[in-house]
Amino acid sequence: MSPEALLDLALEATRAAGARFAEVRLVSRRRERLTFRDAALDGAVDERDRGLGIRALVGDGWGYAGTHRLDAADVRAAAEAAVRAAGATRSAAPVMLPPAITGRYATPVGENPFAVPIGEKLALVGAADTAMRASAGARRAGSAFKGSRAELSALRTETRFRTSHGTDLEQSVTLCGAKLAAIAASETDFQVRSYPKSFEGNVLQAGFEVVRALDLPGRAPLLADEALALLDAEVVPAGRRTLILDGSQLSLQIHESVGHPTELDRAFGEEISLAGASFLLPERLDALRFGADRVNLVADATTPLGPGTFGFDDEGTPATSTPLVRDGLFVGYLSGRDAAARLGRPSASALRAESWYGLPIVRMTNVNLLPGAGTLDDLIGGVDDGLLLSANKSWSIDDLRLNFQFACEVAYEIKGGRRTGRLFKNPVYWGRSPEFWGNCTAIAGPEAWEMWGWLFCGKGDPVQIMHVGHGCAPARFDDVSFGARS
């Protein structure tokens, strides 16, 4: 059956089963993940899935069914299951239906990541590993240097979306990125330094050109030297100091303390059982001071390279840019159509599903911190006694997204407006979201602004994994608490 015939059959079957409105999504995904240990390929996974998701509206209740079985009988069974499920639910307000639209979107891809020969990928990682082993630290360290780890990721999601009111959309989203890390360990300690970001690395909406631009071999020696130096480094002393976050950590700070609390379903209490709620209650909209005047944050589903960029979200709303914090004031939410309508606002085009097997829920798109002025060196120049932190190691934040505590891989000491060259290990800082953002004293300018991709944002129950983006330049925060050792 052609995709068009499959979608038509699903729509017809859902209407016939009793839905007053239906959305159907046919989703195909391909995901390649290559992991390397000391330049040897440790894991080579090529995942493909294809399935159909049906969202049915009965009265004002939504039901959902997803299936990988795509023959006619199974599609009809899924349609009936979606309608039955809808009978069990009730929306908080009457559901408003969207006008019909048509459109297409595709990621601008320079070099198809799935077409790059595996030998070329092995050679790239091999060169990085060789450079790492040739570093001064690795040559001196002997058994404390535990080698390199690397990861290359590519993901393509192709979606056909139709509704019973005539909407017809098609989009293809491609993500690609990489990580390189150096491992050092002693009998009592374990340290890692990652580039360009910890965990999955930096994965952006683009082709393999973003991996080539990382220059992994060029960055490898410093990673080994720093991982080994951290074994002998001291822990950051407890106390309050000025903090500068580079993009690899600031992007997660934005994610946890801005992105999640501005999800409107959380604010309404609909994610409370697993993920939690939000300190940004609807009555605080346009009233609560979220941060300093210089802090401006947007949910922008149109940012180039952003993993949260698309043409249309998963209920067919065209991509938008929605202010969340303007001049330090809390002014907006991430939302889908139904939730936004409860506030009398338009959707922030943020209803997204991991794939066909998950119903769309409110997710981040690209939650970006708008740039200020100057360079990272300008930020450092304004610090008498502080620390520059890079690469996340541990993250935790409370269920209202107020109290957070992060640990990073490394802290670089700053004294008298300069980096001293001294490193600290296991730097832990903590605070409360509005006070932290209220103490933001500088944000670097557009030339230092980068997009950072996070592939594994978990939300929903069962958990759906979503790729999101956070564009930011390094930023400075005064009077931050460090150290939380037991």
Added chain:
Amino acid sequence: MSAARDDAFARLDDALAAGRAAGAEQVEAVFRGQDAELLRIGDGRITQAQRIVEARVVVRAVIGGAAAFASTTDLTADGLSACARTAAERAALLPPPAEPVSLPPPAPTPPAAVDAWDDATAALEAGEKADWLAPVLAAHTRDQLALAGRFHTGVRSLGVRSTLGVSAWHAGTFCDLALSTLERPAGHRASSFRARYDRVARPEILVGLADETRAECHRARDPVDVDPGRYDVVLAPTAVADLLDWFGAIGFGSEAFDDGRSFAQGRFGEAITGECVTLTDDGLMGDGPGVPLPIDAEGQPRQRVTLIDHGVARGSVWDSSGARRHGCAATGHATGVDLFSTGGASPMHLALAAGTSSLEALLGQVRRGLFITRFHYVNGLIEPKRAVMTGLLRDAAFLVEDGRIGRAVRPIRFTEAILEAFARIPGPGGIGAAQEPHGGINAEGKCTVCPALYIPGFAFTSGR
């Protein structure tokens, strides 16, 4: 059930044949299936209902000692053939590895039979579950409280065939139930939580948990602030499971040993924590509650592994490759590949041995401290060699004075080295006698069984 197995095996055999035809020397095919009815509750109503029918086949092809994986949800002959071809073509392109892969042969003894199936649970649909929830929602409405949570049920299956003769199958039911009762606005005032992950769903279990959360939410009203510092704590099983989830991953996963960050590394035979702590991994789950899984992703029987025996590190869990790399025997703990994992081994069925005390007896040992029902957002990556974790209180937590539960407290954050904290448990009397089964986040099929714990001097490091 045998029809489902036969159908899955036929598809797996198609994949094996296609892999061989594409030049693979060894081929393994794994079937993972799910037929689930998922219901979510929020703000006192059912907010989401969905039915998911999903099956995926993962093919591992080995050529010249190099292995590559491919997976697909297209289980037609063409789809499986393409998947197997992809795996074989990938494996053929890889250079010979320093540590050649060879698939495991069939185990000498088949996995033990387990009671993992409940017909009524398998057949539950959204409408019937909504009927079960209706009186619970009404009771909450009467009390001006909001109910939230999940009520997921269904069937999961796992099948493995390989060209070396491995042939294993398991199908079981599950009920993943989690209920929160809340004063509105949700998250800002009193709340309480109960959860249970088991193989059966029954209305009386649902109603029992909901009655507990409702009663506890009333007791949790008007919480007070407490200052950070060290407190003697009694952790309910839900909170203990939150810690054990991380404890197993950072201490006993094969990747932790590969990287040299496990706190048990090089310490087998050495006391690493308190003498009353005995921790096992048992996929059969004995005769107790929980969701058993008797085979792993390589089709091997899951062995019961003692990880910590009376405080002494004794062993870890391994798949066939990790065992070879570390010179150990495989234990049937291969996780298989998915979004998070490129393979390896991980504990999936941790069981902390019960002690001797009732909850009242545990609380009775506390002169001034806290009773904690649940943690939130625990993270164990700060200093894995010491098992330092951080996280927060969530939902109902109470002051305890002279053994009696008092006022509810607002959330504060702990940062604690868990090996050292467990070492302070004062013998079997510091461990509860009753155990509860809990599921894990981000790991389908994970099931932790644990009792309540009394831990003196637990470190809380910041307030909200």
